[in-house]
Amino acid sequence: MTDTHYDRGPGDTLPFAQAQAQAPSGVVIYTVGLFLAVILTATSFWAANTSLLWAPGVPLGLAVLAIAQIGVHLVFFLHITTGPDNTNNVLALAFGMLIVTLVIGGSLWIMTNLNANMMPSAELMNLQMQH
């Protein structure tokens, strides 16, 4: 097999010859990822149920923890890195995240505005939203 400076497929580690030399470190990467994910998940469940934290700030904290955990999964399980062989994967991911942000953020923004501006009273809002 000739060595060429190809891009790396998403989720792929290394060609077989190098992958075999890397086998123990592969286990380490997945285990570190699992460890971090468990910590973040446990923190999320704790934060949602504790009374120690300021309640209105909890949803924001949960969102941050979720995004952090998604990052952990991407790096340690899907092997998305910042290396030069991963540029295509990262660009595709960035475009996907842009669309996700637009869809979720845009929907919430416009619906909040509609609810705030176009519904004169709480009763009418209940009529509108509860059917």
Next chain:
Amino acid sequence: MSIAVTFDEVGHQALPSASEAGPASKRIVVTYGFWIFLLSDIVMFSALFAAYAVLVHATAGGPAGAQLFNQRSAAIETACLLASSYTCGMMSLAVGSRRRAATYVFAAVTFVLGAAFLALELHEFAGMIAIGATPQRSAFLSAFFTLVGCHGLHVTAGLIWLVVMMAQVAVMGFRPSASRRLLCFALFWHALDIIWVGLFTVVYLMGVAP
């Protein structure tokens, strides 16, 4: 990252750049295409998340999330899916070094954990439907069943795919086509876990938080 470092140590000066090296190998093209599919799948899920977030208070006088969701069962489901993601990674390593027995063992553990997740979710759905919290009850419940049910359908598809892949490994061994498909399966399974992270946060934690 240790992988990036060793990859770089191969020596850049000896390697032609990607444009000089000709077309990329099929393994790279296939997994990249599958990565694009996964991202589009995540975009579809983002629409379902948006619908759920908009409709979460539209309960039409019916039960709200705080009365319906059981955090203990959500936590067990999360643990099952996270552990199965880990064993799926172990399976990928076994495939990479062509250890057939280890591949079967980790695939079996992945399947059992995924099936346990699905059983818990179906049990939860059945309990909700039994007390009248059906998808027809309110816009909130329609959005809930669409979002969580769609993820559940993906998990079901993943379980079927895993069984098919093990049959292929048994028949064909680790020939390149089979190991490409196994890599795509691993991507799919990890992506499902990523969606579940958003899902348990938005639905089960934010929905129950005061």
